[in-house]
Amino acid sequence: MKKVTWLAAALCAAAAANAEETLWTKYQHWEVMPVLTEDPEAGNNVRQQMDFTKPWHGPWLINPSTTGMTVGMITRIRVGAAIEWREKGTENWTRRWNATCGTIDYSEDVHLFHLQGLKPGTTYEYRFVTAMSGLETAYTGIVVGREMYTFTTMDPKREKYRVWATADFHGGARLNLDPMYERTEASTADFYLLLGDNVEDRFASDAMFYITYGYMDDVCRLWGKAKPTVFVRGNHDASGQHIGQWGRFQGHPSGHNYFSFTQGPVLWVALDTNREWQNSPAGTEQMKAYQQEQLDWLRALKKTDEWKRAKYRIVCNHFGWPADIGESPNLGADIAKELNDVTPEGRIHLFLAGHTHVYTRHDPGAAELKAFPAGKPNKKGVLPPPYASKEDLTQYKYCQVIGRQCETLTLDVSPEKIVVRSRDWRKPGLPDYDKFELYPDGSVKDLK
Template identity: 25%
Template sequence: MNKDKRNQSKNKQLKSRRGFIGNLSKVAVIGASLPMTQIMAKPTIQSENGVETSADSFGFSTAPYIQNLMENSVDIVFITNSKAHSWVEYGSEDLDLKAEDNLDGFIQANNHLNTIRLEDLTPGTTYKYRVASREIVKFDPYDLVFGDTIMGDVHTFRTSKDMNSVSCLILNDIHDRPYSFADLLSLNKGFQYDFVALNGDMFDYQTDEQQLIDHLIAPCTDIFASEKPFLMVRGNHETRGKFARNIKDYFAYPDSEYYFSFKQGPVHWVVLDSGEDKTDADKEYGGIVSFDAFREKQAIWLENEFQKKDYQGCKYRVVLMHIPPFHSGDWHGTLHCRKLFHPLFERYNVDMVISGHTHRYGVHPPSDAHTYPVIIGGGPKTGNRTLIQFKADEEQLNVKMIRDDGLVVGEYSVD
């Protein structure tokens, strides 16, 4: 039996054991090594009368995961297994602050998917937090009945600061192989990182919420995502399946768009959604996609973004996009990305494009076709998967690509 099949069998067994009735009690991983054990723990339940019990039914479907960690704010996302009123308790020393999701005069409730923003944070500060929910068992006019209250484990995060360096890990093309997260992150070996970028095609297609939990959210919170943020970059396979139109709800995007930019360290980061690799008219899409227009909209946005004064002081410009504009054959998605985005990359002096998609890892230096390097991560099969370590400071930008057997298969620096 090859390693892929053994890992798939192992993952099926792990999936059957994973209950997520409560939150995860785990050792936090800060860049270096993975936990040797994972301890499943039921959350503490406090009923309305103050009596603590154990959770038999109402619980968390996921541990919390961090999105959009900035200098002054962060989004905490988590899922309960039934409808509830939820909040986050947090503080730099004690859990003496409370945040809820407020909209139009309502405190959001009677939902199971929660995105709660913590604001007015202090840059460069470590905070403790835990999530909490109380079940709603009846929600009739003038008759609101709460059930049990559950509390998650305490986690920590550190707000970013206007530093002169930034580092991250980049994964791509996992393709519904959740064991690959642990395999690849175990290669990290002490490299300290600020965030993880999931650069597209984490799935083959989207079926339902449980797939998102089992194949992405749970593996990531097992390892890092309750204390380190990740970016979910949409690949062409995230556009497929009956649940594809729902997945944006599970990840916090600036301005609720799959494309965005931000500054961290000396880098102006640009995240693009490269869309599908086939034409909109392809029979597989049944006439219900419009990715050409979506990419054209992004090109207009991108030029405006490159011109913003907010980013003029950045030393580097780095683009994350799933489909690379070069070295990806002559499929429609590649050619359309090249037509729309490549002239802007050249005009505004992009320093690096980091992609996936081809399943062939490679470091492609500047050439007559493009004056910027194109870094392409590999995957998804064992023996072809890669972890990319990225670090930039005022002196140098460096990427190192590590294959899943530990061999360094590519490296590139910009001085």
């Protein structure tokens, strides 16, 4: 939603709910200072001043696939950086420096490593290596990191697993992400979906500040070092002076921000439609070109074996169609049409989105929306119904769920069905907002 005070709203909501039960017993605050490290072998183990192998922010894992993973981290200063990885249980590390045109890049403090050619469903260990240029210091030794991390690649044979999804916490992670995570068994998920508007406001003139302190540090503290996250880009994540820096922190090896991957019976598709780039003729021109690229990519994806083999296809995007009814500037009318395919080999089973801050579920072709949180309209008066005609609703032949602000959605995947559950983590007993089963033929069964 286009409003700069969503975090304030989230914090006020927290205070109101706090009257019922104390959920908020901690929050994250940011300070940069030396950390006292107790060590009987301190004389031997004190770190070199030029040791930058322990990330200042991160590491984070993105772009998961059956054969790849992107690892990101930020060092305290600009430095040459490499990643080392090996299959868990093996001895030898493979090392790769971040290089530009053949030379180590000493000019970056944000380091992304796109690992490819990995084995599916395999656990890897990884660590970082740093070095300074001889043009900057006499201390040019290679420093190998002491901290070791792991990740596991996606597995087409993994039949049962959980995914945890949230949306629109607008920088409130430092207060809300811990109780959301702890109360909804999020630690049991294989990976995580953040459906956009993760930053409090927008990238303004300091993307690193808004990304790290807005959500990345909290994500990494809770799960992000060991399990991947799909960061779908919301309108707030895609606006501000530093709009062009998203890829520096969360880029995909394709150079685009839309992608797909398979885990077990599900093909997961992340789209990147947006509207914030229409602030100039050039921006509008590029947005239309990018939307066309995605449409072409989606059409090609539907012809692949990966798409056809998938028992379920789940598409994630910040905008769902309630924000698009009418001229459909955000999702893109052609993309929406492409998704609205009723053939067994073409259909999608679920569309996950955020943005409106109000939970809604629409079953395939239904004339009404379900699972409103006994609610009031949001500030735009968009919900609850009627906000769309019956014809508008019935035209959509796939299930769509739009998460509310600070959503806590679990998806328990199995070949027979996917159980989707939204719970109110703020209330005692965590009452269900919604619960339903999704089947391979695209049908839905209400459990609430």
